[in-house]
Amino acid sequence: MEQISVFDIFKIGVGPSSSHTMGPWKAAQLFLEEIDFLDLNQLEVHLYGSLAKTGKGHGTDIAVQLGLMGYDPKTIPVEEIDTAIEDIKVNQALFVGERIRIPFNPNEQIVFHFDKTLEAHPNALTLKAIHQSGKLVEQTYYSVGGGFITTDDTQESETRVDIKFPVQWGEELLKWCEQEDVSIHELLWINEQAWRPKEEIYLKLDEIWETMKQCVFRGCNRKGILPGGLNVKRRAFEMNSQLSEGKVFDHVDDWVDYIKSLQVGFSETLKWVSCFALAVNEENASFGRVVTAPTNGASGVIPAVLMYYALFSEEASQEGIRNFIMTAGEVGSIFKKGSTISAAMGGCQAEIGVSSAMAAAGLTECLGGNPQQALMAAEIAMEHHLGMTCDPIGGLVQIPCIERNTMGAIKAITACQIALNSDPKSALVSLDDVIKSMWETAVDMNTKYKETSEGGLASQISVIVPEC
Ligand code: SF4
Structure with missing residues (x-):
């Protein structure tokens, strides 16, 4: 395994x-x-x-x-x-x-x-x-x-360790959680300590969150045109300016505190979440520092949903943010083991779909859902990305990629809310079913929709991207 x-x-x-x-x-x-x-x-x-x-x-x-x-x-x-x-x-x-x-x-x-x-x-x-x-x-x-x-001879070379609760499929994860009477993130805290001590895990989780937060903030404060020749305009800057009523912040934590102090309704929440995702992917498109989650093309989904949790949830805490990352990471690894997280193998369902499923599970656990509900949320989020093709215009990770992250984030939040209000025992489709369907779809998908820029939107819009 x-x-x-x-x-x-x-x-x-x-x-x-x-x-x-x-x-x-x-x-x-x-x-x-x-x-x-x-x-x-x-x-x-x-x-x-x-x-x-x-x-x-x-x-x-x-x-x-x-x-x-x-x-x-x-x-x-x-x-x-x-x-x-x-x-x-x-x-x-x-x-x-x-x-x-x-x-x-x-x-x-x-x-x-x-x-x-x-x-x-x-x-x-x-x-x-x-x-x-x-x-x-x-x-x-x-x-x-x-x-x-x-390579032809080696798999990914992470040191092999003795994991206490090995997991290949969602079903095994649920079995361990039930047997040990723990949540997904509690089980993960035990497994992760096979690689590194608890103190190091805390530091690394906090570093990931800090990098994501800084990336969102940087993206919200940069305007202009993205590199590559498509002339795509950055939009997070204007969206943030409008939502913040023109206020300028020098430090990310002041900006976060300001947003927390706002009374946001449904439409403002949607705008903020979209703004967070746009900001990350505009940074990603311009060789900025991002966190792969689980890929770079989809790197805006999880920070946007984490920001939603951290800024707009009454239950939010530093501990919750760490647990969110743990749960999301485990769901990502189940997708990698059972299917793929490569768009060249499986299209965009493998990027935005997987990141949305990861975010949905992380958010569900942090908002009080049980392991069954967390995996149900992941299943719902992926179910509605099945078959999504990868067709970046001009081979640049900009259109449709940047906006697609906003959709992945919103779907994750919706999937979480559905799962929190459902009885997972009545669900007909499991996370493992959807992972297997995703893989079958990936195998059947025409190559031109797998990160080749030969089909879909990429073939409709003809652009000449200058050599650089
Ligand atoms: S369209 Fe392709 S390159 Fe863009 S986010 Fe989706 S998988 Fe990544």
Whole structure:
């Protein structure tokens, strides 16, 4: 059984895509461990399948170069990205692993194989290092969604541990919760301690929440046009200004306190939740710092629903926020084990659908729902995303992606409310049924709807995205 920690599902990094940016970035970082730096002569990058078709729009080439330079997506100052890439272009040289500068022409040494897809996975890249001694080191990596990387020989390399309550399907999760008489997050607190001590878990959960909150705040305070050539205007700024009646805040916590002090009705709540999601995904589209949740394209859903919980719920607490993330993470990992969180494998149901299901379960537990109701909420949220295709215009994670996060967030809140007011015993469809249906739909889905930008909206609107 695959072992997935909540911190494999939630990763702090850089937009715009977990599978097309974070995964290839991680592959390049891993490849550095294979290189003999003293003898290195040349590097080559080969992108296949969806990584070739939408790689430009998703910044795959940029991510691989940053990874080869030794930058980490969690810590890189995002404002340095443009300069670092420009430096390679101007000097035709790459400072590999911050150790050795070698000649590198991105136009020649990064090859987009538009007509070739490797059999093992639609998101594949091969990295080659040619040494002066003639030695060739070559490795193919598959970016299988959510920033996870595999090779032909290895699965994701998280250290294997003895988890007390192993879970593959929702049914097992419910069985453990019932047997131990605990909630989902209580069970998760026990399982997570197989990887790290409790104090570290607290710190990491709080870091995730803080990063999400800062991302929402940054997105609400930036105006202008998103990069990439589609000329998409940022909208969170104006929405936030209108909702905040033009007030300006220097610090995120002052802004949060202000929103909490407002008397918000139904339509304002909808606007705020939409504004939060737009803000995150506008940041994601512009190489901003985001939390993969479970992907970058869908990284606005969970922060928007968490903000809804933290700002508009009477029950909200720091503990509740941590438990929300735990429960949502476990639901995400069940989807990954039973189906996929890769849009190149399953379309947008695997991104927005899964994030909506995760958020629905997290919110339900925090608002007092039992484990059955939490999984019922996850099932409802996914049920109404089944079959959703991935068709980003121009290969950019902007249209329909940014607005789609608002829809995923609102559906999660609705699913939570339905579940909280239902008896799960009377539900005809279980979470496991919907996960299996999602996978069957993914298998049957035409390739042009799986992050290739060859079908759907992407084929209706013809844009020429400039080379950058
Ligand atoms: S359409 Fe959905 S799955 Fe595809 S890139 Fe956009 S958010 Fe991701």
